[in-house]
Amino acid sequence: MKIHPAVNDNLKERAAHGSHKFPLQVYQDMEYCENGLILYNHWHEEAEILFVTDGIMELVVDGISILAGKDTVVLIPPNQLHVAYQYRSQKCRFSSIVFHPDFISSKNQDTIQAEQLNPFLENSFISSYVIYGTDLKCEAVQHLLKELTKNYFACTPYRELLIKGYLYQILFHLLIKEEKHNVKSTSDYINEERKKKILRYIDENYQNPLSLDALAGSVSLSREQFCRFFKKSFRSTPISYLNRYRLNRSMTLLRETSLPVIDIAIAVGFDSSNYFAISFRKATGMTPSQFRNMT
Structure with a gap:
């Protein structure tokens, strides 16, 4: 599917992803480029798993540049500015899974929530979560993505429970691949808010x-x-x-x-x-x- 330019606001997205009862949405086979820009600068309160199905793009998340080729999977934390550029005039096709943090959160501050999910959801580090096509875990993650997507578009009983199970497994592979670049400084937070303020003002x-x-x-x-x-x-x-x-x-x-x-x-x-x-x-x-x- 082609992404119309108006779909991607240059600020916090207004669009709802999924529903209140099932706050997850899959966007499949997206392709758009305008003057070298694939995705406009934007952010949303949901987390996102973006995976490239064909071609290559330069994805920039929280200031970190990621060269994402075919089969690359990137986890984008909530509220993080991200943008995608065309790489050397090559076309790129990708899909994404967008989900609200509440969908994966525990009611209690157990080990999973406090030690494994919160660091990602609160993103106090400048981190990247990437699985490349050459990684050993790539085949397993691609299988999970296909199963999640297939069940998302199916109308089978308890598909939501199955999708959530696949999502947790995908998150497991991505979270343990975290690469910490820096603890976020006061200056980092100020610059991030400044960027958002500029985009909102425009x-x-x-x-x-x-x-x-x-x-x-x-x-x-x-x-x-x-x-x-x-x-x-x-x-x-x-x-x-x-x-x-x-x-x-x-x-x-x-x-x-x-x-x-x-x-x-x-x-x-x-x-x-x-x-x-x-x-x-x-x-x-x-x-x-x-x-x-x-x-």
Whole structure:
């Protein structure tokens, strides 16, 4: 399945994953790339297991870069910013399992909860949890992923219990592969919150004129400090990122509404419909009207 750009917000996701009674959801065979970007910067309160089924991507979780090729499995802690980039223009197809921490938590602070799950769920370390295609445990984990996915889409009695059992087994293999890079410092926490604040500010204000001074002021930095921090954090200049974000929003409106193109341009923050059309064509290779007719 193709991921539409609008699915992945550049901030905390609003989408619910699973249901209150069964807070787990499987997303299968996803493939999307826009100007070298596969997944936008985002975070969510759920944990996620992402596994590459074909191709390769560069996945960045909590600032740690992971080159994830076919059969690589990555565990992403709750509330961690993550983004995925195209690697050397190669295509990438992947699936993911997203689940709420409550789904795997114990009622009591037993050994499993206190010593094995909490360090991951609270992520007080900058850690990575990766099983590569060449690892000895890869075949076993791939089998568990296939069984979990198969049962998720089946309609069999007690499938939820079976899925939870498979999930615990997958977590076992990933958690013991933890590679600790550093204890999180106060500076790490500050920078993480600063990134989230920037993304949230852009989401709340992209419809309006936004200057570098306003963006920098949202996190109490000078223009120069802000530009350096932004480029290091998001591999883009602030203006390029903002334009891409606005174009991403425009695609949603083109697909889901019948608003005139000029109204959409204004709604997403472009002050000129001509500049919007030029930017849109440069990013997608087609005019806004052509995009609308294709979706």
